[in-house]
Amino acid sequence: MTSKKQVYDFIIIGTGASGSVLAHYLSSAGADVCLLEAGKHYQAHEFPSDELHANTQLMWNGGMDPSKDARTVFLRARVAGGGTIINNCLLDRFDDIALDDFRTKSGAAFYNRATMDTHYSEVESHLNLEYISESDWNGNARLYAEGFDKLGLQRAPLRRGQNNCNNANNDCVVCLGGCPRESKQSMAVSFLPSALARGAQLKEQFHVQQIIHGPQQVAVYGSHKGHQQVLYSRKCILAAGSLGSTELLLKSGFGVELPALGQGFHCHPQFMTIALMDEIVDAHKGAFQALKSDDIRFRKQGFKLENVFAGPAAIAMLKTGFGLEHQDFMAEYRKMACIEVAIRDEIPGTIQLNNQGRLVLDKPLSDIDHQRAEAGKQQIRDIFAAVRARSIMESPLCIALHLMGGCNIGQKAADSVVNDGFEVHGFKNLVIADGSIYPMAPGINPSLTIMAQSHRASQVLLAECGYTDTSNQPEYSLHKVVSL
Numbered sequence: 001m002t003s004k005k006q007v008y009d010f011i012i013i014g015t016g017a018s019g020s021v022l023a024h025y026l027s028s029a030g031a032d033v034c035l036l037e038a039g040k041h042y043q044a045h046e047f048p049s050d051e052l053h054a055n056t057q058l059m060w061n062g063g064m065d066p067s068k069d070a071r072t073v074f075l076r077a078r079v080a081g082g083g084t085i086i087n088n089c090l091l092d093r094f095d096d097i098a099l100d101d102f103r104t105k106s107g108a109a110f111y112n113r114a115t116m117d118t119h120y121s122e123v124e125s126h127l128n129l130e131y132i133s134e135s136d137w138n139g140n141a142r143l144y145a146e147g148f149d150k151l152g153l154q155r156a157p158l159r160r161g162q163n164n165c166n167n168a169n170n171d172c173v174v175c176l177g178g179c180p181r182e183s184k185q186s187m188a189v190s191f192l193p194s195a196l197a198r199g200a201q202l203k204e205q206f207h208v209q210q211i212i213h214g215p216q217q218v219a220v221y222g223s224h225k226g227h228q229q230v231l232y233s234r235k236c237i238l239a240a241g242s243l244g245s246t247e248l249l250l251k252s253g254f255g256v257e258l259p260a261l262g263q264g265f266h267c268h269p270q271f272m273t274i275a276l277m278d279e280i281v282d283a284h285k286g287a288f289q290a291l292k293s294d295d296i297r298f299r300k301q302g303f304k305l306e307n308v309f310a311g312p313a314a315i316a317m318l319k320t321g322f323g324l325e326h327q328d329f330m331a332e333y334r335k336m337a338c339i340e341v342a343i344r345d346e347i348p349g350t351i352q353l354n355n356q357g358r359l360v361l362d363k364p365l366s367d368i369d370h371q372r373a374e375a376g377k378q379q380i381r382d383i384f385a386a387v388r389a390r391s392i393m394e395s396p397l398c399i400a401l402h403l404m405g406g407c408n409i410g411q412k413a414a415d416s417v418v419n420d421g422f423e424v425h426g427f428k429n430l431v432i433a434d435g436s437i438y439p440m441a442p443g444i445n446p447s448l449t450i451m452a453q454s455h456r457a458s459q460v461l462l463a464e465c466g467y468t469d470t471s472n473q474p475e476y477s478l479h480k481v482v483s484l
């Protein structure tokens, strides 16, 4: 007896900011959606309770993906909910500078204020967003504000996806290992459960290894909890993030037709400066991020400053040296204040495979990047001097959390991978709307725009299928009207 092959309408690879949003809107319209995720699907109370296990259980390669020159460490999530589980959920709309630059670089007309605002408003309506208020400032935020005010610099509260954090009484730094309170507005408490409630299937611990594109269907090969499997869909959406989506297309041989695949890699390089204060700061307590720079001069110079901190294991890694000196430094953990500079990196790097099929991330910092980082570090020195820091430690380690590009959006296959309808050039059944399509670094937190452009991609897909209004018809069945 032969069993009939199941063909999904959409297989979505990855459940982060892009995949979960797409799954929600497509399954709301009645589409048959299957989500594949390499990581585990945790309930809030199951998240690891310490930094070591959070890194090893929730991130690819334990959170230690180095650049080719080993000067930068890339962090990326491997867990249902993707980066939204381990990020700080700071959710910003792009400003006009970023939208104009994206439109000019890619030729994609939808990167404009009016169009993107409709997508931002739609995805934001599913999230609880709060500005971190002064009453929630911890010692680190108070020092940041004091320094900015003394130097006459503009600052602004950060906007975060959170709901009932009770910041004053919780150590929110644990949130970077998955929020145990279901407060952070990650995909785990928003678009992912709503997609599942609307019939989307999730296969967790499914590591996709190859995609084969056919004229009617896409075959997706991978290992599911250790067993090889192949699944089929009419369309396949790559939502595996900048590195994951690019790696999959490279491993599946698409580089031959798509010369731009793996180019245009950006990451907002970040550097942390730690100040040792005479008094207890307790930067790990409460809202561990509250304020950002809001100075147009900084934006024009290509950097921003945020008050930030990290758990003891990460702080220990930022400090060079060994032995007693290192131990003495760590003994002052409660007296540390910290500010990071994140730069808008100008010169792109590349994502490639070596001859063993492993990712090689070539992202040296350019002279312009160094200048931007130095301009930010100088401001931080001045801020910490203004608040009477005893000493400062500028970490030489470059950290990259915002991974973007590799499958950039554009008009032609010669210099881009995806068109402005989110279709991979020349492969009509492959769709991408995740961070990999960014044509450049925006210099702004990327995840809200990834969600917004993924909402747009869902509408493009549904319209293509003859279905234009998803808002009020949750019972609609895609199969009744179209065959993809």
Ligand SMILES: Cc1cc2nc3c(=O)[nH]c(=O)nc-3n(C[C@H](O)[C@H](O)[C@H](O)COP(=O)(O)OP(=O)(O)OC[C@H]3O[C@@H](n4cnc5c(N)ncnc54)[C@H](O)[C@@H]3O)c2cc1C
Residues within 6 Å of the ligand: 013, 014, 015, 016, 017, 018, 019, 036, 037, 038, 039, 075, 076, 077, 078, 079, 080, 081, 082, 083, 084, 086, 087, 088, 089, 090, 091, 092, 176, 206, 207, 208, 209, 239, 240, 241, 242, 244, 245, 248, 401, 402, 403, 434, 435, 436, 445, 446, 447, 448, 450
């Ligand atoms: C520590 C940290 C803090 C951050 N803070 C912020 C912040 O405050 N604000 C902000 O806007 N951004 C922040 N970011 C960045 C933000 O989280 C990402 O930009 C965003 O999650 C990217 O969305 P995505 O959909 O492109 O990919 P992801 O969210 O990374 O999702 C990709 C998913 O695909 C899965 N996957 C990859 N390859 C495969 C495969 N072969 N098979 C199956 N599954 C696969 C991965 O496991 C992952 O779950 C932060 C990131 C980090 C690491």
